Amino acid sequence: MHGLHARLPRNFVLEERLERYADAIELEPARLAGRWADACTPIGSKPFREVRLDVGCGKGAFLTASAAAEPDVLFIGLDGEPVCIVYSAQHIIEGNLGNALVIPGLGDDLVRFFAPGELAGITINFPTPYPRKKEASKRLVALERLLEYRSLLADGAQITFKTDHEPLFAFALTQFELAGYVPDYVGDDYRADFPDTPKSEYEERLVAQGAQVHALIAHAGPLEGTPVQTASLSLVDYLPDDLHGLSYVPHGMQGTVVNLRNRRDHEAMRLS
Template structure:
């Protein structure tokens, strides 16, 4: 996430200032997040006490690739009896999310620096009721496919930590990434429980994320897929095409909106077509 830094922003200082909201060793809570984090010690009020009686959170959800945290902060505010873990690979995003969580006084969010590949170590079996993937970075090139959060290998790992009936919830402005994800869900033995080509219209009350707000303002449509591990065993072998250009529509986004992170690939393909067709005509 290439956020513009405010003046006088010192990353290390921010990370230190909001360190109480950040967990650097998530593995030590694997299998016991719901009880071990109840009630969280930090927070200046806000949702404090709102979770009610009990000795554990009702469930645990992961916001993977949380960005600056708008989605997780609003989700946590609405459901104080659910523990949210917000994970991102970018230290800057960790600093912003921890700041927003602290300033909101939330006691049901833990912010964790980490990549998608860390999920299997950070959580135990049957621990996560939901993994939110909001506008994950698409990495359109085949050689970067292993960084995608919806890759077969990752989905197989998520199966190991989801509760029975738990869901992976993908939201994206990218039809190619959505279509690629559908191939991966199928290979990983997930059933699609719900999908939409216009999630904002179908679920208007869902909390939104920073990217969602920004991209929708630019004309994006939000594709949504909820998938849950099914009875089928995952396939060990990748059989889908890994280049997202193979999932582009024939008209190369002639309606004007090019999904986030795909501008370069679209321009290359358009130029190649002009070149090839130009050659044939000439």
């Protein structure tokens, strides 16, 4: 995950850690589709009240804090990066959390891992923006993904999306609308509005660097037919006109913003 390997401890051996924290890692998630809550309930305990999913869970700070706060809910984290899976599993085991586990996998695998209506909530915290047009389908908030999440959410269940990335947020709003979601909350200062919900690693880190938390909470509304993509897919198209007024440039867009500023400045000088 974007330079994460560079920060690994010297004695980090992935395979050894996967084995050590295996109790918190589900390697065959498809076999549990439709029965996660029952299958994961510890023997002698009441079945979990509901199942919630954290897509792109990273190193699991949000997942484990959520699990600690609500022991009667099963929290599942999914991430495509094995190192993140290992760190999340370590935090689950060390936190003695019997109501959390992680799945190695990608966002487009979810329809194989869960049954229709099985999820009582989905969280997408600070997903990788993939700013280029050709990578747009990898975004966890792309139309195709949002349509798949719809099918997995229970009636009225909410999806919560947070990001520091204004262009990604603007793009995501178009995608949620196309996918027929009804917003319950849209805001540019989620932390002021929800001060007590758990924070993810990226939220902690990026807010310390001056980021605002943009967030959308929505549930699936009516949808007729299959929506067609009409939004622009390059995140450059969602940057504001006044690039000098940008006080915070999200990660991955610094180079693009500098180049665009220079290009626009040269253009303005040429015309003056």
